[in-house]
Amino acid sequence: MSRIQCPRCLRPQTHCLCELIPCLESRTRVLLLQHPSEVGHALNTARLAALGLSNAELRVGEVFEDLATLLNPPGYRARLLFPGEGAQLIETETETGSGPDLPLLLVVPDGTWRKARKLLHLNPLLAQLPRVTLPEGAVSRYRLRKAPGPGALSTLEAITQALEILEAPNSFAALLRPFEALIEGQIEAMGAETYQRNHGNP
Template sequence: MTSLKSSKRQVCTNCSYPQSTCLCAWVHPIDVPLNIIILQHPKEAKHAKNTVKLLALGVANITVLQGETPEDWEEFVKDVIRQPQDYSVFYPHPHSTSLESVCSQVQKAENFPVNHNVIFIDASWRKALKIWHLNPWLQLCSSWHFANPPKNQYHIRHTTQQSSLSTLESVAYVLEFTHSIDCSSLHTLFLKMQTQCFLQNK
């Protein structure tokens, strides 16, 4: 592990967390059968507690695209419009389908084949809704929501939305449900980030 000196504190060049709370010991990247694509609101990217930063450490094949409008993701939007059947988006709305309604392995394989592209929106609920409305091309993809998600373990951020999950938890749940991927290393990294960086002095 190496570090670089900032004006305020030393930061690990591997995990990008302060050296005093380095998470490298718990970073064990996993290869996953789906292509994870995160549409991240720019303000969320600046939030110290965002979990996409952890996903980038813990998942090998992940793409993070920052922005808010179609103009921010022009080439990606063109790809989706050309082949919307190759993409699924996880965002709850009146016409989305419950992930849990896909029960059999055959159904899972049909809806989430290997190398399928799955899109998640990383933003506050209000900003995620804005992104959804500003990007009608997302509605060309199959849309999914969680009917029975696991209990939220995001203890350092609060939301008024019931049954809400962090982006990391959402990605892990999809991987676990669709392909039975062992995401224990992701959950451990998530827990250690919270205890090491934000809860240790409480």
């Protein structure tokens, strides 16, 4: 018998995260393009980001037929948050001197690195966007997935850090509250011994 699910956060009703999800405003618009394989994942951080930001949209798919429209909302300039050749370090608006300019549409592919690259391959308009990347040295709190390399963050963590840089001194730390609760709940359900054996952290 399947457990009753919260229709908003998609967690079991007994572990609903909605009370912890903020509703934060941002000048930056966030467009999350989620690979379908991530939708049913217990740690669906892209959904938490979309729920926690009033100026965010989550789309699920491999090919987005209306991508040209999604990437050109009036009053924004699109940037792809993804490392790679030619990616510029993300900066505050005061650093770039672009205060009066259009705010960013931050386009964030969500999936494993392989699936995210597939999204770029299947949607050439994405690959053509100017890229921005985060400073090196970030440490993920995502203790339940093996990071593919140093500085690898979950989608929610990457968005939070990007917004805190772009819109300093505004804080977006509240976005991480349901994420932390989700991880703690998973570790509790797993049991400390199993967690230590599989993940090697206290």
